[in-house]
Amino acid sequence: MIAFTAAEIADITSGRLLADPELTPGSVVTDSREAISGSLYVAKPGENADGHAFVEAAFSRGAILALTEREVADATGTNYPAVVVEDAVLAMGALATEAVRRIRERRQAAGEPFTVIGITGSAGKTTTKDLLAGILSREANTVAPQGSYNGEVGVPLTVFEAGFDTRYLVIEMGATGIGHISYLCTMVRPEIGVVLGVGTAHAGEFGGVDNIAVAKGELVEALPADGTAVLNLDDPRVAAMASRTKAAVLGFSFRNAAAAGPVVRALQLDTNAAGHPEFDLGLPGEEPVHVASRLIGEHHVANLLAAAAAAHAAGVPAERIAGSLSSQAAASRWRMERTERPDGVTIINDAYNANPESMRAALRTLADLGRGRRTWAVLGAMLELGAESIREHTAVGTQVVRLNISRLLVVGREARPLYVSAIQEGSWGEECIFAETADEAFEILEAQLEPGDLVLFKSSNSVGLRHLGDRIALPPKTPATANEGSELL
Secondary structure (H helix, E strand, O other), X not given: OOOOOHHHHHHHHOOEEEOOOXXXXXXXXXXXXXXXXXXXXXXXEOOOOXXXXXXXXXXXXXXXXEEEOOOOEOOOOOEOOEEXXXXXXXXXXXXXXXXXXXXXXXXXXXXXXXXXXXXXXXOOHHHHHHHHHHHHHOOOOEEOOOOOOOOOOHHHHHHOOOOOOOOEEEEEOOOOOOOHHHXXXXXXXXXXXXXXXXXXXXXXXXXXXXXXXXXXXXXXXXXXXXXXXXXXXXXXXXXXXXXXOOOEEEEXXXXXXOOOOOEEEEEEEEEOOOOOEEEEEEOOOOXXXXXXXXXXXXXXXXXXXXXXXXXXXXXXXXXXXXXXXXXXXXXXXXXOEEXXXXXXXXXXXXXXXXOHHHHHHHHHHHHHHOOOOOEEXXXXXXXXXXXXXXXXXXXXXXXXXXXXXXXXXXXXXXXXXXXXXXXXXXXXXXXXXXXXXXXXXXXXXXXXOOOOOEEEEEOOHXXXXXXXXXXXXXXXXXXXXXXXXXXXX
């Protein structure tokens, strides 16, 4: 972390200093439970709790300074050391902006390169971020987000992990409205920007898919003339963003053979029996190199190509890009995460999030992997689709039937249109089941799963089917294990 004194923090954030000006935190946290000795605790208001209520807890764990929106006193009436600002989240952004500025300035003065890479898209951001970070971390000191930190809080927290020795800073950028990505770009000033796709996730919040395209394109608009925009040429809305940037454009595609200009391609693409894509990676000006990915599903080819293109733009040689991509499995949880139970049941937990595009891709992968096996699609709602929700859930239910997936288990009232459409398409009886709750779905699966079954879990994050998937991934209880630890009376 770039060190700021309390006085500097107050100056950068236009805050009011209520602490020793020389106090210098060594880390930044927004969760009091993560505070350690020397932390700066950011007391931000939240949807379910106000961070100011946990200032005492943060200091008890070692925090030495708080960034607050009001004074907070201890039991004796003494104010905790703090910088009081109007908006704690915007203050975090101001600190992150200054941290990036100092890193870039110091490294440029020393003749050392520093590259910020932004990644956005309606699906695949975290997987692409993980892949790219895996490539770059083999080359030099790389900082990338934990999990899917990608918003106005997560991006500063990622920046605070960087230091003067950081060569690459990878930033995942999410948005729920126009202007959000522009704000994040102002904070980190990326040289390379990757746009993966424009889907229907959050369409309700944005007011339509076209507005999503406007928002995602803010990344390429922010790039400098000597930067690189990495664009998915298989998505027409993303391909059209080439006209919105002054940076060089590097496309990637595995479906559009006619795509023109510098393009990163997957040649001789195939998917092996385990569902892992293999292909020859074609990079502009380089001989093709073979990639044998450990990710599951053909839809990950777009993520693999995007990471390869960004690494190529950052100057990494083709052989090292391919070697890294071939060695990496999924780094973040609940993204096509495969578990083999001792009884022969296979679990694919892809329920970190869901939108119509990722749902269709996961179902196609289930169908491909499940040839010769009984397949289960355990599906929950896709949220934030606005007026398109019923239509999109109906389309998924139809797809399940047309892919000949053996069993459909729909969980939750919000996903019921999916269940209804599957019945209307000709699936009924034991083939199609509706469960009101995850607990009810658990009981159904516990009773009906058989050795050899392949089970996919997929839903939006807040629906929580990833946790149901974790429960089912555990070895099934036998009479012996069920009684372990109990006392016979």
